[in-house]
Amino acid sequence: MPVVTLNDVAIAAGVSVGTASRAMTGRGRVSTETIEHVRSVASGLGYKPNVIGQALRRGSSNTVGMVVPHIENPFFAELIRAVESGLHDKGYQLIVADSHANSEAEEQRLSLLLARQVDGILVVPACYGQSAAAVGATAGEIPLVQLDRRAGENIADYVGVDNKAGMLLIAQHLAGQSVRTVQYVGGDDATTPGTERAAAFDEASREAGLVLVGSYRHQFTYETGSQAMSIQDPIPDAIVCGDDLIALGAFGQLKRAGVSVPEQAKLTGFDGTVLSTIVEPSLTTIKQPLEQISAAAIEALVRRILGHAPTTLVHEQFKPSLQIGGTTATQLGNPEASFTK
Known part of the structure; x- marks a missing residue:
């Protein structure tokens, strides 16, 4: 044939x-x-x-690189899926690398992608500050857009979620559920979501009339949520977590300690990943509009690849939505509950 x-x-x-x-x-x-x-x-x-022939003729590989900090994190897995689908529609293939949240490894991954002659790079920076030099230098060599996080200020295009708006939704929801005392459990200042979500909830909780009785911040991991709950006694009316993975860890520790969610303590997450639907009761969380975020990031990147980018850096944030689950569904049954040690 x-x-x-x-x-x-x-x-x-x-x-x-x-x-x-x-x-x-x-x-x-x-x-x-x-x-x-x-x-x-x-x-x-x-x-x-003939992809290879196209690349040789046009000086283009029709590929885009993407670096994420934790490929096993469901949020980044879902983000990658949205990006891959969007790039495919525009004729690009995706190469994914994992920095393991390490700025040195991230720099190596960026260098490898440059060596592969990708047309552009999407990066979720490993750290704020420590990633700035490598991300900034790469952006000077090739079209680059930061997703979800920023490595520094004014070093490259950025597209993500409005963390402040998300935390305001959570605070207002809890205030409407007769919640009085709350604890925040989230990521530390190593990343912009860690910093922004903690600061945003601190402000939003005051505006909503909630009393913030404690804050535990480390990494965006299951263990962070579990550790926070293992040292918290008595428990507050609600625990607000910086992402769904942390919330899952908190939920597991609460369950092991005999604390009923939501009857004795309400629990919320952030991201709206598949994790929010696999627990029982389902997790109340902030749903990130990943399709919009990925589409905007791809659009910004492709404009730079084609030489149609604006003269100023792109800084775009999308409003999230509140996804109400069973972890905040009922009135508090025992606000004085404490752990069974």
């Missing part, structure tokens, strides 16, 4: 070869209708583009 060429696709679709090429790569000026039509025709003919 003869190999189907781009010229065959163009003839069958009734367009020029140039238009067919732009439709297949998603680059240049071409309508959505034409893209869908040409790609449908190409699929029907069994056309398979």
Whole structure:
């Protein structure tokens, strides 16, 4: 069976070869209708583009690199999935690397992606401050967009969630559930979400009339939530966690200690990952709009790749939503509950 060429696709679709090429790569000026039509025709003919040949001719690899701090964290797994889908629609393939939340490893991963001649990089910085030099230097070499976190101020484009808005939603929800005392458990100042969410909840809790009786901050891990609950006695009316993974750790320790959620203590998370739905009762959490965030980050990156970027850095944050689950569903039954040691 003869190999189907781009010229065959163009003839069958009734367009020029140039238009067919732009439709297949998603680059240049071409309508959505034409893209869908040409790609449908190409699929029907069994056309398979020569990616290597395209890269050699255009000086482009049609690949984008992505560096995340913890690939096993469900939030980053879901973010990667959203990014991969969005990039595929624009004709790019994704290469993912894990920095293990280590700035030195992150610098190595960025260098490896540069050596692979990717067209651009999306990075969730490992640390605030420590990652700034490597991320900033890479942004000077290649189009780069920061996702979810920032390595520093004004060093590269950034797209993420509005952490302040999310914590305000949580505080207002708890205030409406007859909650009085709260504890915050979250990430430390090593990352911007760690800093921003803690500060945002401190402010939001005061505005909502809640009494913040304690704060435990370490890493965005299951262990952080578990450790925080193992040393907290008596428990407050509610525990507000900086992400779903921390909340899951807190939930496990509360359950082991014989504390009933939500009857004796309410519990909330942040991110809206699959973790929020696999516990019983389901977790009340802040749902990040990952599709919007990933789409905006991809758009910013592709604009830079194509040389159409604005003269100023992109700084875009999206409003999250409150996802109410069973962990805040009922009135408090025993606000004086404490751990069984």
